[in-house]
Amino acid sequence: MNIDNVSSRLREEIALVAGIVGDEVNIELSLTDNGVNSLGFVELMLAIEQQFGVKLMDSGLNREDLASVTALAEKIIQLAE
Amino acid sequence: MIFTHKYYLNGMDWVNSALHHQCRKTPAGGNSFLIALELQGVVEVRDAEKMVKSLQALSPMLNSSRTRQWFHLAPYWKFSKSSSLPEFSYISATSETELIEHCEAFINRPFRIKNEHLAIHFIVTVTDAKTLVCFKFDHRLFDGRGGEILLNKINAAWEVDGLVECLEPDCCSPQLTDWSPKFDSGKKVNRWFRDLKQYGRPYTFTGDNNKYDTASNKFRLLSFSATESSAIFQHAEQRLGPYMNTPYLAAAVCYALGQLCKERGYSDDERILLPMTVDLRDSRIGNEVLFFNQWSLAPFVIPIAETADFEPLADEFKRQFIDFSRSGFMQDIRNANLLTRIMPLPIFSRMSEEIFAGTAGSCSYAFIPESSFKSATFIGRPVNGLFHLPLMPPEPGVGIFMTTYRGQLTVTISYRDGVLKNREVDFLVTQLKELL
Structure with a gap:
């Protein structure tokens, strides 16, 4: 599991919940700026749980973890290790 | 166009x-x-x-x-x-x-x-x-x-000194194919409401009769400043985690309603049914979908006895919110209702009452986390505030709605005249102010 791989899979999941195409997801922006709302956020967390086997919702996520898609990818790797 | x-x-x-x-x-x-x-x-x-x-x-x-x-x-x-x-x-x-x-x-x-x-x-x-x-x-x-x-x-x-333009509504299909997922959704929704009915009719502020059919509608507003609103959202995030303002505020509404039920008197087995409106537009075409109803419901259920303590109540709302998302229940409600279109409206209205255990809920609830209208001006004038004032159907007769415009939260209590007394509306406002 490396950062590029996780970011790329995250990009696909974000595109799905935000209803945009993968290329439109900017990994330097936050989830909100990529069009994720509260319902989409829960769907994304559930998808991450399925794909990466990490329970982000119970991991005490904070604002820094969600500051960008890359930051979220780093959090996933950290929890998976 | x-x-x-x-x-x-x-x-x-x-x-x-x-x-x-x-x-x-x-x-x-x-x-x-x-x-x-x-x-x-x-x-x-x-x-x-x-x-x-x-x-x-x-x-x-x-x-x-x-x-x-x-x-x-x-x-x-x-x-x-x-x-x-x-x-x-x-x-x-x-x-x-x-x-x-x-x-x-x-x-x-x-x-x-x-x-x-x-x-x-x-x-x-x-x-x-x-x-x-x-x-x-x-x-x-x-x-x-x-x-x-x-x-x-x-x-x-x-x-631009021009005319309002919009895309033509994009639904030219009667959606009369692919029946299997619609019936699956129907089965899930029916099962959910059948379970709800086992516990009897949820608490209603209207009582048992339909005497508010002809009543007029009243409003009460509660506004929070940008600083107060920011503190509320920060507290919601600290308490339930990021993106959890929606269940946090729903829990606050339920807490206030629970206190009012206690003032009025309730029996131990009664429950609050709080149907929350959720917008299902996606962000790609969402801002172009002007017409028609793109929302669904997340119907939270809480025993009144469990509304006394806000902290566990907020956790319970978060749990139910995640469960509704996990099971796709909101999409199921939307799909299941495609099957009801064949019924004449008077029959559908009566049938809905039956499915909903005799009421549409204890109180309607909606929260708009950030208004889609973000401009600081409208027709050339600065905007001080924006809020929604929805009319309430005779059942449930009460609704609490929250809107955020440029970081400022406004709460609207909407009710049929007589469903709530003036002092009861004051009571709800006080409860919400104190809690939030």
């Missing part, structure tokens, strides 16, 4: 048509909602007229009528050839306290003609140099976010 197709109703449009039917005896004669914009300065009549005229291109939709396709009976909206503009009124108020009374009078009066679906009311308080612009939307054609999208379009047209 030329509307060329029929628009077939989706499941939630049909639910709204049923709610409209339930409101037919009320002074408003149907189900509608207001979006009010508080503008700095006095909007001149000629500017008001210019704004209304910019809606000319939407006339086919704003004067449309509902009918059924003759061979497969799917209901659709038939676009009108009328070019008549929305009703527009201009009134002055002597004080700010009169504003809400004017809003109540506006929502409680029917549209000018049967097939009109939008009306606009300008309330000017000359003393304070303020104008409240109220848009009244027929809920069968617009939902809350759709209404805000229209405000964006009016603003954009104003800036």
Whole structure:
């Protein structure tokens, strides 16, 4: 599991919940700026749980973890290790 | 813009048509909602007229009528050839306290003609140099976010001195294929409500009879400053985690309602059913979907006895919110209702009451985390605030709605006259203020 791989899979999941195409997801922006709302956020967390086997919702996520898609990818790797 | 197709109703449009039917005896004669914009300065009549005229291109939709396709009976909206503009009124108020009374009078009066679906009311308080612009939307054609999208379009047209334009509604299919997932959704929704009914009828503020069928609608507003709102959202995040404002605020509403139930007296096994409206638009086309109902429901259920302590209550709301998302229940409600369109509205209304254990819930709830209308100005004037004032159907007769516009949270308590006493509304306001 490396950062590029996780970011790329995250990009696909974000595109799905935000209803945009993968290329439109900017990994330097936050989830909100990529069009994720509260319902989409829960769907994304559930998808991450399925794909990466990490329970982000119970991991005490904070604002820094969600500051960008890359930051979220780093959090996933950290929890998976 | 030329509307060329029929628009077939989706499941939630049909639910709204049923709610409209339930409101037919009320002074408003149907189900509608207001979006009010508080503008700095006095909007001149000629500017008001210019704004209304910019809606000319939407006339086919704003004067449309509902009918059924003759061979497969799917209901659709038939676009009108009328070019008549929305009703527009201009009134002055002597004080700010009169504003809400004017809003109540506006929502409680029917549209000018049967097939009109939008009306606009300008309330000017000359003393304070303020104008409240109220848009009244027929809920069968617009939902809350759709209404805000229209405000964006009016603003954009104003800036270029042009007409409001929008995409033609994108639903030309009657959705009469692919039955299996619809029936699966129907089964899931039925099962959920059957389980709910095991515990009896949820608590209602209206009591057992339908005596509020003809009552008028009243409003009470509670506004928080940007600083207060920011503190509320920060606390929600600390308590439940990021993106959890929606269940946090729903829990706050449930807490306040629970305290009111205790004031009124309740039996130990009674529950609060809080149907929360959730917008299902996706962000790609979401900001272009102006017409029709793109929402669904997340019906939270809490025993009244468990509303005493806010912290565990907030956790329970988060759990139920995640469960609804995990199971796709909100999408199921939307899909299941496609199956109900075959029924005549009076039968569908009666059947819905049966499914919902005899009531549509204890209290409606909706939260708009950030208004789709984000501009700091409207028709050239600075905007001080934006809030929604939805009319309540006779059942459940009470609704609490929250809107955030540019970081400022406004709470609207909407109720049928008599369902809540004045002191009970004061009580709810106090509970919410203290908690939030």
